[in-house]
Amino acid sequence: MIAIAGVSKTYGTGMQAIPALQDIHLAIAPGEFVCLLGPSGCGKSSLLNIVAGFVKADAGQVLLDGKAVTKPGPDRGMVFQEYALFPWMTVEENVAFGLEIRGARPQDITPRVGSLLRSLGLAEFRKRYPKDLSGGLRQRVAIARIMALNPPVMLMDEPFGALDALTRRTLQDEMLRIWDASRKSVLFVTHSIEEALYLGTRVVVMTFRPGRIKRDIHIELPRPRNTSGRAFNELKREIEVLVMDEQARYSEAERLGRPG
Amino acid sequence: MTDRVSLGQDFRRIAGALAVPVAVLLFWELLSVSGIFRPQVLSSPVAVAVRWFAYLAPTEAYNPKTYSWISWALSGELLSDTLASLGRVVVGCLIGGGLALPLGLLMGGSRRINRAFNPPLQFLRPIPPIAYIPLAILWFGLGNPPALFLIAIGAFFPVLINTIVGVRNVDSIYLRAALNLGADRLTVFRRIMVPAAMPYILAGARIGIGTGFICVIVAEMIAVNSGLGYRILEAREYLWSDKVIAGMFTIGLLGLGIDLCMNRLSAWLLRWHRGQEN
Ligand SMILES: Nc1ncnc2c1ncn2[C@@H]1O[C@H](COP(=O)(O)OP(=O)(O)OP(=O)(O)O)[C@@H](O)[C@H]1O
Ligand SMILES: [Mg+2]
Helix, strand or coil: CEEEEEEEEEECCHHHCEEEEEEEEEEECCCCEEEEECCCCCCHHHHHHHHHCCCCCCEEEEEECCEECCCCCCCEEEECCCCCCCCCCCHHHHHHHHHHHCCCCHHHHHHHHHHHHHHCCCHHHCCCCHHHCCHHHHHHHHHHHHHCCCCCEEEEECCCCCCCHHHHHHHHHHHHHHHHHHCCEEEEECCCHHHHHHHCCEEEEECCCCECEEEEEECCCCCCCCCCCHHHHHHHHHHHHHHHHHHHHHHHHHHCCCCC | CHHHHHHHHHHHHHHHHHHHHHHHHHHHHHHHHCCCCCCCCCCCHHHHHHHHHHHHCCCCCCCCCCCCHHHHHCCCHHHHHHHHHHHHHHHHHHHHHHHHHHHHHHHHHCHHHHHHHHHHHHHHCCCCHHHHHHHHHHHHCCCHHHHHHHHHHHHHHHHHHHHHHHHHCCCHHHHHHHHHCCCCHHHHHHHHHHHHHHHHHHHHHHHHHHHHHHHHHHHHHHCCCCCHHHHHHHHHHCCCHHHHHHHHHHHHHHHHHHHHHHHHHHHHHCCCCCCCCC
16 A cells, blocks of 8 residues: 655745645555646655655655655656666666566576567567667566566556557556456546556546646446446536646646746 | 669769879878978878888797797787777776766766765866876876876876766666666665666776777877887887878877777667667
8 A cells, every 4th residue: 555645845946936846645555556646746746756756745645554664666666758768778787677676596487578568568578779770669677677677557648648648558458457456446547538448447627737636536436437438428428527627727836937 | 683783883883982082192102202391201102001011010030939829920019009098098997987886876876966066076076187198197107097197187188078978867767767666775776777887887988998098109108118008109219101191100100099889789689779870
C-alpha cells in the first residue's frame, strides 16, 4: 500500500513562487490502478517525482507499507515518458541491470530476463540497442526493466504520450495484462481522458495552481472497456468538464505570461 | 547496362580523387628536373620514392644463419624507426590518458574535487607541451623518459577536459533511472557516468593522440636518438632532402594509421550511439 499524506511542494520563493502541490492525500491499495489527470503544469510529474524519491516534499510524506519514503528505490519502479533506457546497454542488459546491481546470481538473472522479454514480445530484440528500436518497443523494454525487480508500486509519467494511437492501445492492453496478473499499485499520469478511463480503477483529477485533488472517481466499468460504449462516453464527458475547467485556468495563466 | 553505368561512375570518381595529387606530383617532378632547385633542397618525387623503398628495405643481406626470414624482412631502418615512434606515442598516451581519465571523472563528478584541482590545471593548460622540453631533459636526461613525459602531457589535457565535460553533460534522466533501479553512487558512476560520457572521452582521446604524435616527433628531434623525428633531422645534416621527405611521408602515414585505428575503436565502443554510423 502506497500512501501520499499531506504532500505540498512550492518551487521558487517570493514573487516567483509556484505552488505546484498543496496538501495532496492519496492512497493506492495493491491492485489499484490510479490515473492522474490535469492540465499541463498542475504538478503531476512533481507528485510522481516525490513518490519516486527524486524530489523532496516541503511538507507531508509518502508512506510505503507504513514506512516513510526518503530516497529513490526499486520498490517504486518508474517508467518515464522519455523512455530513459540506457543507450549503451542492449535490451537484455537494460532489463538485467536492476537485478545485476542488486547482486543477483547470473543463473537467476538469465531465465528471469528471458521470460520477461518473451512475455513482452521482445525476445527477438534481445541484442539490439535502444537506438534501433521504435518508441513502442522502447517503452516495452522500460516496463520490462522495472518488472524485473517486481516492485509493489509502478509509477508511470505519461509513458505512452509519445506513441501513435495503435501502438498506444497495444501497450495499454499489455499494461493491463501485467497489472491484472500482478495486482500492483499503479500511479499513472496521462493527458488523455480516454486513456485514464480505459485503464484506471480510479481517475484522479487535479486542479491547476495550486495542484490539489479536485475529484477522485472510482471507475466501475467492466473490462475490457469499450471506448465507444455509452457508459464510457458519459463518464468521459463528465470528466472532460472537470478537466476543461482547470485547463481554462491553465490557459489564463499562460496568457498572463506564467505558463506551466 | 547498369553495370557499365556504375563502372563509368566509379572510374570518374577515382579519376576525380586522383587528379589533384597527380597534378601536384607532376608539377613537383617538373620543378625538380628543371634544375631551378638543387636536389639537396628539393629532390624529385621519383627520388623520394626510391629512397623510401631503400629506407624500408633491410640494410644487411639475407643470411638464414643469423635471422629468421621474417625478422630480416622487418629489419629495415624505416620499420624500426616507425615502431620506435609508435611505441612512444602509445606508451606516452596511455600514461597521460590514464592519469587524465580518473581525474576527469572525479572532477566532473564532484564539485569539491573540481574546485581543488581546477585552478592549477587551468594555469598549466595553456603551456604548450613543447615548452616542457628543457625541463624534461633537465629532469629525465636524454632518451625515452623525456619523450614519454612530453607525450603524456600532450595527451593529458585533451582527455581531461573532455572527460570533465562528458561527465557534466550526462543526461540526468539516466541518473534517475539508475537510482530508481536501486543503484548506489559507485554503481551510478561506473555503469552510468562513464559509458554516458564515453563519446566525449573518446573524442578527447583522439585529440590527445594527435597532440602526442606532434610531441613524439619534436621529442625525437631533440632528446632521442631513434624514431622518425630523429631520422629526418639526421637526414637533413647529410643534406638528403629525399630522405627527409620520405621520412615526413612516413610520419604522415603513421598518423593516418593511428587515426584510422582510433576511428575503428570508437566506432566499436560507441556502436550503441545514435550519432555513430556503423
Ligand atoms: N525543478 C523545478 N523548478 C522550478 N519549477 C518547477 C520545477 N519543476 C516543476 N516546476 C513547476 O512546477 C509546476 C508543476 O510542474 P510539473 O512538471 O509537476 O507539472 P505536470 O503536471 O507534470 O505538467 P506536464 O503535464 O506539462 O508534464 C510547473 O508550473 C513547473 O513549471
Ligand atoms: Mg509532467
